[in-house]
Amino acid sequence: MSPMTTLVNDGNVIVKPMSTKQAASRRASNGGDNQQVTSAVLHRSLHHVPLRVESAKGHYLHLSNGQDIFDATGGAAVACLGHGNERQVHNHPSKHLSATLTMHRVRESINDQMKSVSYCHSLFYATSAAEDLARLLIDSTGGEMARAFFISSGSEAIEAALKLARQYFIEKKPAEPHRTQFIARQQSYHGTTLGALAVGGHVARRALYEPLLSGNNSLVSPCYSYRGPKDATESEESYVRRLEAELDAEFHRIGPNKVAAFVAEPVVGAALGCVPPVKGYFEAVRRVCDKHGALLILDEIMCGSGRTGPVPTARYPNPLHAWQDPLVGVVPDIMVVAKGLGGGYMPIAAMLANHRVMDALQQGSGSFGHGQTYQGHPLACRAALEVQRIVQENDLVSNVRKQGVLLGKLLKARLGGHPAVGDVRGKGLFWGIEFVRDKGTKEPFAPGEAVAMGVHELGMQEPHNISLYPGTGSVNGRSGDHILIAPAYTVTAQEIQHVVDVTARVIELFFHKYGDRYRSKSGGGRAMMVGQ
Template sequence: MDVMPGVERGNGGIAPGVENLLLHFTPFEDDWGKLPVIVSGEGCYVKDDRGRSYIDGLAGLFTTQVGHGRGELAEAAARQMRELSFFPNWSFQHPRSLELAARLAGLAPGDLATTFFVNSGSEAVETVIKLARQYHRANGEPGRYKFISRKVAYHGTTMGALSVTGLPAFKAPFEPLPGGFVHVPNTQQDPEGAADAIEEAIEFGPPECVAAVILEPVQNAGGCLVPPEGYWQRVREICDKYGVLLVSDAVICAFGRLGEWFGIERFGVVPDMISFAKGITSGYLPMGGVVVSERVRKALQQNAPMFFHGSTFGGHPASAAVALENLAIIEREGLLENVHNLEGYFGEELSRMAEGHPIVADVRGMGFFWAVEVRPEKADGTPLEGDEYRKYFKGVLSRKLFEGGLICRFDDKDEPVIQYSPALVADREVLSKIAEITDSALTELERQLGYRG
C-alpha cells in the first residue's frame, strides 16, 4: 500500500472536507486530517498547502509525463469546451476523437490501428476482456473465455480488471469475482520458466477455452519487474501457437514511460491489443482506451452486429483535445529521447547510491520507471514483521523520504520497494536529487535498524 506520513497544519488544524472525502487505497488507520494537501505544481515539482515544495518522483501516479503547470494543455481544453463541450461517441463522431484515433494509429506498433476510448486504465482493461471474448465469438470460437495474467500484477479495480489482477488481498473484499481468470508466476518469481508457465496454463486451459494473455511490458506491482531477454518473443510465439490473443497492458508503460510510445516496442513484439490511460493526457483530464489490431477489428466488423460496450464519456472532446496537445508536446520537446538519454544516468545514480546501503537488495527498471528493493530485516538478520515492520518501513522510511522533499512510492505488494516514476521532462539535477534524498532516508533507516553506529 502507498503510505504517506502525517503533516501538521497551523494549530493542528485539518483541511476542510477531510470528513467528507473517501480516499483511494488509503488505510483508515492513518490520520487523514494530517495527510498532505497538494495545491499546485510546476514541472517536476508540486507544493502543499503549507507552501513546501517536493519533487514529484511518481509523476502523480505514473501519469504527468510532460510535468505540471503546462498552460498549453489548459488552453487546449478551454478551446475545445468553447467549440464543443461534450458529445458522445455513441452513433456520432466528433473531430477530436477522430483526430486522436488517427494519431494513435500512426504511433502504435504493427497493424494496431483502431482505438476504443474510455476514461481510465481499469475501464481499458475491462474493455480488453469484452473485446477478446466478443472477438472469439465473432471468429467462431465462443468457448474461448479464459484469461491468463501474472501473479502480483495489478490491472485495475473494476470487477473484470480486478479478476485479471494477481493480488489476492485486493480481491478478497469483493469475492466472489467472475470466473475464468488464471495467474502464473511473474518474471521475478521464475525468470527462466515464466514464459513456459504461460504455455502450461494454456494447455491446461484447455487451449480452446483460453481467450487472451494480458501482461504489462514491465510489471509495476512487485517493483518494476523487467522481463528477461526473449521473454516477450517467447510469449508471442506461444499465443500464436494456440490462437490466443496477446494483450499489452500499457496503462503505465505507454507514452514515454519506457522511452517509447507504447512501451512494448522496447521488446520488439507486436501484441493484438494495447490498453492505455494515464500518460495519454498527462493526467490533465481523464482518458483511457484500447488500440486493436486489424484482425480483431475485421472479425468484429464482419461477423458481429456491433461491439456491445460503451461509455458516456469515452473519447470526450476536451480529453481528446488535451491528449492531442500532450502528444504534440512529447514529440516537439523530444521527451522520448530525453528518457532514452537519461535512463542510464538515472539507473547509475540509484545503483551508486545503493552501493553504500546493505539494506538494499536490488535496483531495477528502465526508462523513467525504477525501483529500489529493500530487505525487511534488522542488521542482525531478524525479520521485521507486524508493528515493527510498519514502524520502520511505513514510518521511518516513508517519513524521511517525504521530509527530504520527495514524493515517491513505498510499496510492499511483494518484497518492499521504493518506486520512482518522474515526469519525462526530468533532467540530471532532478534525477540526482531523487537518489540523494533516498540515500539520506536509507541512512536513517539503517541507523535505527542497527546497520550503522
Template sequence: MTDPFVANSHILHRTFAARPSKVTKGNGISFTLEDGKQIIDASCGPSVSCLGHSQPEIFDAITNHLQNDIAYVYSGSPYTNQATEDLATLLLSSKPGGLSKAIFVNSGSEATDAALKLAVQYWHERGQPQRTHFIARKQSYHGNTIGALCVSGHESRRAFYKDFMSNNVSFVDPCYAYRMQENGEDDAALVKRLANQFEEEILRVGPDRVAGFVAETVSGTTLGCVPAVAGYWKAIREICDRYGVLLILDEIICGMGKTGTMHAWEQEGIRGPDIQTIGKALGAGFVPLSGVLLHEKIFKALSAGSGGLAHGHTFQAHPLACAAAIAAQNIIQRDNLLQRVVDLGQKLETLLRKEIGPLPLVGDIRGRGLFWAVEFVLDKHTKKPFSLGDDFSNKVVANALKRGVNILGNLGHTGTYQIDHVLVCPPYISTEKEIEKIVALVKDAIVEISGAFA
C-alpha cells in the same frame, strides 16, 4: 484511529489515519503545499504527470477546445468529434505492431474491462464463444473495478471481493528474476521454465477455451518496475500464436514513453500485442484518460460479424480529454522527449546504482527509461524480505516527503513474495540537476530509516 480532519471532511479519503496535506498549485516538476513547502514530484503521482504540473500549451488547448469546439459528444450516438479522431490518428497512423483502432475511456480499470470484453466478443465473432478463460500473472495489477480485479494477482486488493472474483481466470508466475531465478539458472533457463508453465496452463484449461493472456509488459506497482528477462516476451508471443491465444499487454503505467519508447513492447523484439491498454502518461495527468488499442484483425472480425462493439461508457471518447491528450502527445513528439527519457534514464540508473545500490538494506535496483524501483531487503545475500508489519518502504516514502521529495511505495500485500520497494519515476522534463537532487534526497531518507534495522 481516524484523523479529525478526515472524520469531518465530506470526502471519503483513501486512508483515515492521517490528515492529507493540501496541494495548492504546481510548477514544473514540483507542487506546493498550503504551508508553502515545495515538493519535488519524483514519482509523477502514480507515474502519471510525465510533463510536470504546469504546461501552458495544454491549458490553452483545453481552453481553445471549450471555446471553439464541442464540450461533450456521446459516443453511443450517431456522431463523432474531431479531437477524438485526431488523437486516434496521432497514435495509430503508422499502425504500430498492426494496432489500428482505439477506444478512449477514463480510467485504466475501464480500459482493462473494455479489453477483456473486446477479447470475448472477438472469439464470439470468430465462432468460438467457448473461449472465455483468461490467464494472467500472479502479483500483477490491472485495475480496481471488479472485472479488472478478476485478472489482477494483487492479493490484498482482491481479498474483500473474493466472492465476486471470476472462476474463468487462472494465474501463472511473473517474470521476476531477482527472486524467482533458481540456483544456477540463467535467463534462458528461466524463460524456458516460465514459457513451459504458461503452455502447460493453456493445455490444462484447454486451448479452445483460452481467450487471452493478460500481463504488464514491465511490471508496475506490485513488483516494482520489473522488466522481463531477454527472450521472455518472444517466447510468450510464440506460444500465444501457436494456440490462437490473444496477447493483451497492459501498458497503462509503463507505456506512452515511460521506458524510452512509446510502447514498452517495442524493446522486446515482438510484433506487438493483439490488444493493448494505455493510460496515465497519455493525458499526462491534466485530464482523466486511458485507452485500448486493438490489432487490425480484431476490428476485421467484429466488422465481418456483428458490425459493432458490445460495450460503451457515457464519457467514452470525451472530446475535451482527447484535445488535452493531443497537446500532451504533441509536446512529447516536438521536444523529442522520448530520447530525453533514454538519456535521463541512463543518468538516473547510474546514480541509483552508485549512490543507493551499495546501501546495506538495498537488494535490487531495476527499471528502464524513467521508470525505476529500489527493492529493500533485510539481508542482501539471502534476499530476506522485511515483514509486512515493518512497513519499511512506506517509512522511506514518509521520510522522503519530509525532505521535500515525493516517491511511491508499496500498495499493500501483493502475493507470495513480500516486496518492499519504492518507485522513482520522475517527469520527462526533469533536468540532470533535478535527477541528482532526487537521488540524493531519496538516499538520505533510506539511510535514516535504515538506522533502526541495520
C-alpha cells in the same frame, strides 16, 4: 495513542503509526484538527485528510503548510510533462535544443475545445478531438493497431479489453464461444474494478473482494529476474524456457481451446516495482499464445506512452510504446494505455486493437458491444492530443532514454551496496528499489512493518521534501516492499542527481534510525546493521 497514516496504493491498504511530527504537519497542511472530521470527501483514508496541494509547477507540489515537495514519481507515473501550465523547458536533447516548450499549450487546447464542444454522446456523435487522437496513436504503432477506444481510466481500459477479447472469439470465423478463460501473472495488478481486479494476481488487493471476483482467471509466475531464477547459475535462456513451459502447461491444464487471452505488463509497475522482462520472454509468450490461438493483451497503463524510453529500431524509429522496444519485441493483439497518455491534465485511457481483432468485428456484427457515458470525451481527448504532440514534437522520449540511463546508473552506484536494498531495477524513467531484511537470502520485511510506507513518509518530511511512490507485495502479493521513481520526461541531469541524492539520504537515514527494528532475524546472508 498516535494517529494512524494509511496508504491506499491502488487498492492496497497499509496502516502504520504516524509520528507526532507527521501528525502535526498534516494538521497544519489541512487547516487544523477540525479538518480531519469535517471533510465531506471520502478520502482513501478515514483517519486523516491528505496533505493539501495549493499549487504545482514543474516537478514541485506546493502544500498549504508551506512545504515544496519534489514529485519524483509524477503521482503514479502520470505527470509526464510535470505540473502546472506555464513551466518552460529548455533542456530536451533533440536537435531543436534551443526550442522552448511551454505547458500553457495544454491549458489553451482545453479552453479551445470548450469553446466548440465540451461533451456529446458517442452513441450518436464524433468529435475531431477523438478522431485526431486516435489517428496519432494508431500512427505511433507503425500501423500495427487498427482502432482506438477512449475511456477515463486504466481499469476501464482493461475491462474493455477483456470484453473485446470475448467478442472477438464470438464473431471470428469459425466462432469459438468456449474461450472464456484469461491467464495473467502472480503479483500482477491490472486495475481496481471487479473484472480488472479478477484478472490480476495481487493477493492483498484482491482479498477484500475475493468472493465477488469471477473464477475464469488463472495465474502463472511473473518474469522477475531478481527472484525468479532457481539460483545465480541459471541462465536467462533457461529461465525463459522454464517460464514458457509453465505457461504452456497452464494452457493445457485449462484446455488450450478455452483460453481467450494472456494479460501482462511489458514492464511491471506498482505491483512488482518497475521490473523489465528478461530478453526473449515475451517472444516465448507470443509463441505459446499463437500455438493455442489465444490473444495477447499488453497492459501499458503505467509503463507506456514513452515512460520506459523504448529504443528505436528500423521498424520503429520513433517508438512510444513499451512493446516496440527490442527487449519486448512482440506486437500485442490488444493494448491499453492510460497514465502518461494525458499527463494528468484530464482523466483518459485508451484501448487499441490490431487488424486481426477489428477485422473479425468488421465482418461480424460491425460493432463493439461496449460503451460508456464519457467515452471519447472531447476535453480529455483534446488534452491528451496536445500532451502527445508535445512529447513527439520535442522528442521527449529521447530525454527519457538519456536521463533514464543516468538515473539507473546513479541509483545503483549509490544504493546497490546498501544492506537493506535487494535490487535496483527499471527502464527509462521508471525505476524501482526493492528492500530486504537480508541481502543474502532476499528475505523480505513483514507486511505489518510497512517499510516502503515508512520510507515514503520520511521523504515527505523536512528537509527532504520528496515524494516517492511506495508499493508492497512484490514477493507473494503481501510481503515485499519497494518504492518507485518516475519523474517527468522533461527532467534534467541536475534534477536526476537531486532525486538520487535525496532518495539515498532518505533510505540511509530510515534504516539508520530504525535499523534495530528491522535487523535480520534469519541469521543467513548479510544482516542489515544500524548505521550502514
